[in-house]
Amino acid sequence: QTAGMEPAIQGRMEGAEETALLRKMDAYWRAANYLSVGQIYLMKNPLLRRPLKRDDIKPRLLGHWGTTPGLNFIYVHLNRVIKEHDLSMIYLAGPGHGGPGVVANAYLEGTYSEVYHEISQSERGMQRLFKQFSFPGGIPSHAAPETPGSINEGGELGYVLTHAFGAVFDNPELIAAAVIGDGEAETGPLATSWHSNKFLNPVHDGAVLPILHLNGYKIAGPTVLARLPHHELRSLLEGYGYKPYFVEGVEPLATHRLMASVLDVVIAEITGIQQKARAEGFKTRPMWPMIVLRSPKGWTGPKVVDSVQIEGTFRAHQVPMADMDKPEHIRILERWMKSYQPEKLFDQKGSLRPELAELAPKGDRRMSANPNANGGQLLRDLQLPDFYDYAVKVLRPGAAQVSATTVQGQFIRDVLRLNEERKNFRVFSPDETASNRWSAVFEVTERCSTAEILPSDYKVSPDGRVMEVLSEHMCQGWLEGYLLTGRHGFFSCYEAFIHIVDSMFNQHAKWLEATRHIPWRKPVASLNYLLTSHVWRQDHNGFSHQDPGFIDVVANKRSEVIRIYLPPDANTLLSVTDHCLRSRNYVNVIVAGKQLAPQWLDMDAAVKHCTLGIGIWDWASNDKGFEPDVVMACAGDVPTMETLAAVDLMRLNFPDLKIRMVNVVDLMRLQPASEHPHGMTDKNFDVLFTKDKPVIFAFHGYPMLIHKLTYRRANHSNIHVRGYKERGTTTTPFDMVVLNDLDRFHLVMDVIDRVPKLGSRAAYVKQALLRKLIDHKRYIREHGEDMPEVRNWKWSGEKFGD
Amino acid sequence: QTAGMEPAIQGRMEGAEETALLRKMDAYWRAANYLSVGQIYLMKNPLLRRPLKRDDIKPRLLGHWGTTPGLNFIYVHLNRVIKEHDLSMIYLAGPGHGGPGVVANAYLEGTYSEVYHEISQSERGMQRLFKQFSFPGGIPSHAAPETPGSINEGGELGYVLTHAFGAVFDNPELIAAAVIGDGEAETGPLATSWHSNKFLNPVHDGAVLPILHLNGYKIAGPTVLARLPHHELRSLLEGYGYKPYFVEGVEPLATHRLMASVLDVVIAEITGIQQKARAEGFKTRPMWPMIVLRSPKGWTGPKVVDSVQIEGTFRAHQVPMADMDKPEHIRILERWMKSYQPEKLFDQKGSLRPELAELAPKGDRRMSANPNANGGQLLRDLQLPDFYDYAVKVLRPGAAQVSATTVQGQFIRDVLRLNEERKNFRVFSPDETASNRWSAVFEVTERCSTAEILPSDYKVSPDGRVMEVLSEHMCQGWLEGYLLTGRHGFFSCYEAFIHIVDSMFNQHAKWLEATRHIPWRKPVASLNYLLTSHVWRQDHNGFSHQDPGFIDVVANKRSEVIRIYLPPDANTLLSVTDHCLRSRNYVNVIVAGKQLAPQWLDMDAAVKHCTLGIGIWDWASNDKGFEPDVVMACAGDVPTMETLAAVDLMRLNFPDLKIRMVNVVDLMRLQPASEHPHGMTDKNFDVLFTKDKPVIFAFHGYPMLIHKLTYRRANHSNIHVRGYKERGTTTTPFDMVVLNDLDRFHLVMDVIDRVPKLGSRAAYVKQALLRKLIDHKRYIREHGEDMPEVRNWKWSGEKFGD
Numbered sequence A, B: 001q002t003a004g005m006e007p008a009i010q011g012r013m014e015g016a017e018e019t020a021l022l023r024k025m026d027a028y029w030r031a032a033n034y035l036s037v038g039q040i041y042l043m044k045n046p047l048l049r050r051p052l053k054r055d056d057i058k059p060r061l062l063g064h065w066g067t068t069p070g071l072n073f074i075y076v077h078l079n080r081v082i083k084e085h086d087l088s089m090i091y092l093a094g095p096g097h098g099g100p101g102v103v104a105n106a107y108l109e110g111t112y113s114e115v116y117h118e119i120s121q122s123e124r125g126m127q128r129l130f131k132q133f134s135f136p137g138g139i140p141s142h143a144a145p146e147t148p149g150s151i152n153e154g155g156e157l158g159y160v161l162t163h164a165f166g167a168v169f170d171n172p173e174l175i176a177a178a179v180i181g182d183g184e185a186e187t188g189p190l191a192t193s194w195h196s197n198k199f200l201n202p203v204h205d206g207a208v209l210p211i212l213h214l215n216g217y218k219i220a221g222p223t224v225l226a227r228l229p230h231h232e233l234r235s236l237l238e239g240y241g242y243k244p245y246f247v248e249g250v251e252p253l254a255t256h257r258l259m260a261s262v263l264d265v266v267i268a269e270i271t272g273i274q275q276k277a278r279a280e281g282f283k284t285r286p287m288w289p290m291i292v293l294r295s296p297k298g299w300t301g302p303k304v305v306d307s308v309q310i311e312g313t314f315r316a317h318q319v320p321m322a323d324m325d326k327p328e329h330i331r332i333l334e335r336w337m338k339s340y341q342p343e344k345l346f347d348q349k350g351s352l353r354p355e356l357a358e359l360a361p362k363g364d365r366r367m368s369a370n371p372n373a374n375g376g377q378l379l380r381d382l383q384l385p386d387f388y389d390y391a392v393k394v395l396r397p398g399a400a401q402v403s404a405t406t407v408q409g410q411f412i413r414d415v416l417r418l419n420e421e422r423k424n425f426r427v428f429s430p431d432e433t434a435s436n437r438w439s440a441v442f443e444v445t446e447r448c449s450t451a452e453i454l455p456s457d458y459k460v461s462p463d464g465r466v467m468e469v470l471s472e473h474m475c476q477g478w479l480e481g482y483l484l485t486g487r488h489g490f491f492s493c494y495e496a497f498i499h500i501v502d503s504m505f506n507q508h509a510k511w512l513e514a515t516r517h518i519p520w521r522k523p524v525a526s527l528n529y530l531l532t533s534h535v536w537r538q539d540h541n542g543f544s545h546q547d548p549g550f551i552d553v554v555a556n557k558r559s560e561v562i563r564i565y566l567p568p569d570a571n572t573l574l575s576v577t578d579h580c581l582r583s584r585n586y587v588n589v590i591v592a593g594k595q596l597a598p599q600w601l602d603m604d605a606a607v608k609h610c611t612l613g614i615g616i617w618d619w620a621s622n623d624k625g626f627e628p629d630v631v632m633a634c635a636g637d638v639p640t641m642e643t644l645a646a647v648d649l650m651r652l653n654f655p656d657l658k659i660r661m662v663n664v665v666d667l668m669r670l671q672p673a674s675e676h677p678h679g680m681t682d683k684n685f686d687v688l689f690t691k692d693k694p695v696i697f698a699f700h701g702y703p704m705l706i707h708k709l710t711y712r713r714a715n716h717s718n719i720h721v722r723g724y725k726e727r728g729t730t731t732t733p734f735d736m737v738v739l740n741d742l743d744r745f746h747l748v749m750d751v752i753d754r755v756p757k758l759g760s761r762a763a764y765v766k767q768a769l770l771r772k773l774i775d776h777k778r779y780i781r782e783h784g785e786d787m788p789e790v791r792n793w794k795w796s797g798e799k800f801g802d
């Protein structure tokens, strides 16, 4: 059974004094279990002072018991080593559905009552603690933001290890204990995140202690890892680069003894690795210790209910015994709770007995009060360079040909440089930093790797601050862990593949939404995305790489926490980037191209434009002092270029047409003010877009998003949107817009179709445009690149500022 | 270097005859490499009959070289064993960006010319082959649907192994060779999908041969697996349950020899495992063999360009040498291509020389022509029971209290039963089959597992047809592989967590979109989702489990391939399920609750309602023969119930209000006919929803989706939608709708606010409703469950059919 134990470990924790300590720890564990069961079942009679009645029990039983005793078991053991070695540790419950356990422990160590005064350390407080759990007006069932000490909700399973690693990067004193459910371990994100150890440098990073919790089951089925032969499991974990210690048991005292012994060894190893690395510098990636805890699901719970086995089976997963109208079930519950001997755990008042309370660490050392789990407390502003210093000279609109993200990369480089000492900023990408044109960052740092490095590698080092791994999940999870512990970061990603983390984004946005209503949670740095290699410029790739829909997912989340920016050129991108890096508690999504593209605004104009978020480009409009005949609106770099090219064509062909050109940087400006803090009032919207003139809107993403944002506006029925309509393949840049009717020629035709005054005199132009599109098709099929007049098109309008 | 080789293997393939064969195979490999380079670079002069000129070379160089020689190397070796053992094998290129290689091989074995006549086996055909690649009007850069033999595009990386396993389940003769990029191996989905072997039964499933391709790099950085010490990599793969064979080399002939020897062993082992299992029955999970191929990235490509090393580095990833305006680069390209000795590979006409062509398998044995890779060819209709047999008796609307998915589960059970012999139907779920109330399936089958099974397990067997693993990615990937090889399936999932596979859904939808334009690809069975445990009934869980946004992601894909159904009760769910199981080439999303809920329609009415997709419920309307004062529309089970409860309240309070109740099952009916094949004409829409009356729309999902679908309709500005607005926690079912203003009381208030004729006489009712909501809040906070009048509400309308 204890196949993984070495003799040296088995010899520890064996004296009489140790046994006494272990017995106290067992009592503490029982207290946590007692409080967990109480939360799931009771609303009255918390200390069972009188016989349990139906009426004491909640009418709806909600929560998860199965995982909880294991979580509690681990918690008390970690407490011991924290105290003994004065460690800074946080606790991440992978199976966050074990919320009752995490809450119970926060309550036992006093933190809970400190942040929620109502839930005091008394019988009354305990009653409230029980009642509030999964109860209307109470708290959620998981290790949610409401839970002190939590940075991992654990509702959507799979992220505990990547969160833990994110938390300890650049956090040398911190140990993140990460309990991994054996079901959770089957998820893709978890399965790959074991490899995070190839990115952890003990010299300046903290440590993660993975604790794989093999309770054998998930909701209903057995788990993969619990059913591996022992040697295979060991082989797998060693293959992942860990040194596994196995703790297996059913009988409490023996298992406590084993766990304590193993933890002593594990902590010694972690400290040893760190001391060595910090004394001698980084040499090679160490084998970090980890623990495999094999214990019954629903440990210490009812063994049999209604003649079926509960403890040790999947049936213990949720509420192990329902239908509390059966008196027999009430008796089982009472016996179960009394088996923990509450009278020995809590005093007359209902507080944890002092000899048990002293087992918990004090102050900030309590895992539920560790400031790393409320990272806003630790957050320091980034040192930011002046983004004006990176401005692209734009003497006239369309003059310069610049890759916007290349310029942004120079700014990011200097953010890295300026915060090098504080070590509180990293960039994350699925192997796309260079591809996304942030290569400038490699002037000051490298890709991070603590694995073997070869001469043929470029810019790879164990001290690198560029976190590259081909896993969008790991990038996202690391960054979340890094942010939630009070640091800053940026995630750059191909636009299409950011959908891989849709659900992780959802969970993080929900976390942020929830924290807005929790006064003791301090604001953390925003999660910043650069989405590039976007739908319109997928040159090496094709249809599979074309999906601008992430912003649709984002727009479904509550407006208080989300921001979407579509800067049309490099200077606007710089301004937006600076803004995002200063913001707090948001998810900022920036979509910008990496290819060479014309530049429109000088820095002064860019800043003003970004600050307003939306505006008329007067140099591209000719309706000043008039009513416009048409509003040419656009959002996104390629649509902006096509719109300007269309305006250019119209100037030539319809010199007396009054055109207003409106560009949108901050997409949320389009929403009503009632819907989003950035939203425009109807008045302002109507002034800009008119109440009755045709609006031709060239949009970066799926057209519906614009309708969704504007459907309440007076002029909505005149807003005609062009965007991605899921047509694409590997083709030329201009052909991509043509395939989706977003090109300059279609835009002009849209105007012809919608502006009555152009009437039939425009028929010749329209026909010429249609012919142009035929030329285009023929040309690209022959030459493989766009027609020179398209490729070399330049804005011909008057000089900037004129 | 060849640490993984056993002496017995090293001894094989050593005679003179073998050497001659290996040399021929090398030539075949060179031919594939030549054609790959040609596709990336050339548009003319395919056989280099005259000196290469700038003009022969494409102006835009697009594609990926680095992975390609490895893919080609593997391909020719698989060809040998296919021929030798008459195997049925398909080839899945994980790094599908190696499209040139997969296309080259399909061309070499003749399939390509068979399906694309223009691309003949001649100099002219070769020129077209080259030019079309990543070229406007040509083909995509990846192993896309356009590529014969492909079932894995490999654009979004990570799915090759799960696709491969899906392909071989219930496919005993098939071997799926799955090449895994070492970068790809870092993705979460790939990392977990190694464990698919715990679900594969050699008695009735085929085999997967994983080939981990360690070329050391991804786009720019080194890969994790390539930098593991040998023993760690071995340990990892053994821990995953495989027996790895290592093939490492640079020198072609030696590496061919090694690869051939290893493949002989590997195929013998696979056959051995299968024969034993099929003779003796399933005993224990075998250790399946796999191959680790360590070869240089960009193998055989230019070693150095512009003084930097290319071969063997990340620089070989895409186009290893650009800027072909440099004459020196043209010379390098020419030398490179000539190094393959094209004159020895192709005859005067430009066809592969017969002595090489004979190396390829013939007919359906060609991997590019294996019918499993065009699964529609193999597809047989499911045997479906008559769904009327499962009908819930609904004597009057609202009478029965039934769990809809439980009933659906009974139908699915019998689909499993009826197709047990054909073995062409499986269900997939992340450990939620029972939770989602499909437990009836366990009357006829079990959860599938070839791992250890314990007495405490319930319904687990190596022959089970319920594929449960706690990985939405694996469920999705397996199902895709299963469908694309010509079978049928169903994926049941918690609604919120289906977002985990947003991007996989995107890719599959794109695949289906593309195949619609490829005549030789035969239609496959639709991918069916049941989304349940939905946003409105997350009793044990909370905010993190509440997200109805998957259908928004779905609605962004092209309408030809997507269908979204929101059946309001069990009978409609049955009808929709039957429909989905008969359909082809779609993604069908069904959203339905699992909790006990009132039933509205008897089967006859349900079928008619589902067939029309949308309709007036006359028994809940009183406007027959009149203009309605208000249209109460709804989609989704909970919104339908709230709407009916609101109608109930209004009947009582406003007896002369003319109400029309409209229910939507098929969401796409709301779209204009021009936008979706199921879309309604404006005329029909206007008849149903009126042109000017207020419409109160109670919707299951985010309200914007309804606006998005209806914004073009005449009456859009009167459509007022209630739905999920991202408010939630662990609370009572009714409180969830209250939090989001979707409850019956809010709906009535919405009517009061919008129907002028109710005017101020409705003020008393409104005030009573507001008070009711206060009662509600107080009641649930005290009792933890909903008020009896809400909990026990029943439709009080006339008898059904009256």
Ligand SMILES: Cc1ncc(C[n+]2csc(CCOP(=O)(O)OP(=O)(O)O)c2C)c(N)n1
Binding pocket: A066, A067, A095, A097, A154, A155, A156, A157, A158, A180, A181, A182, A183, A184, A185, A187, A213, A215, A217, A218, A219, A223, A297, A317, B430, B431, B432, B470, B494, B497, B500
């Ligand atoms: C990604 C994801 N899929 C599905 C679920 C539904 N779910 C909740 S708990 C659970 C089983 C968890 O098993 P395990 O990780 O072993 O936790 P434990 O046994 O400790 O409860 C599942 C599948 C989920 N929470 N997250």
Ligand SMILES: Cc1ncc(C[n+]2csc(CCOP(=O)(O)OP(=O)(O)O)c2C)c(N)n1
Binding pocket: A430, A431, A432, A470, A494, A497, A500, B066, B067, B095, B097, B154, B155, B156, B157, B158, B180, B181, B182, B183, B184, B185, B187, B213, B215, B217, B218, B219, B223, B297, B317
């Ligand atoms: C999920 C995903 N993220 C990012 C990319 C962008 N990308 C394309 S190729 C590639 C590197 C692939 O490396 P590897 O799997 O080792 O393939 P190979 O070296 O054989 O080309 C990356 C990151 C992608 N295609 N898919």
Ligand SMILES: [Mg+2]
Binding pocket: A181, A182, A183, A213, A214, A215, A216, A217, A218, A223
């Ligand atoms: Mg478990």
Ligand SMILES: [Mg+2]
Binding pocket: B181, B182, B183, B213, B214, B215, B216, B217, B218, B223
């Ligand atoms: Mg690679």
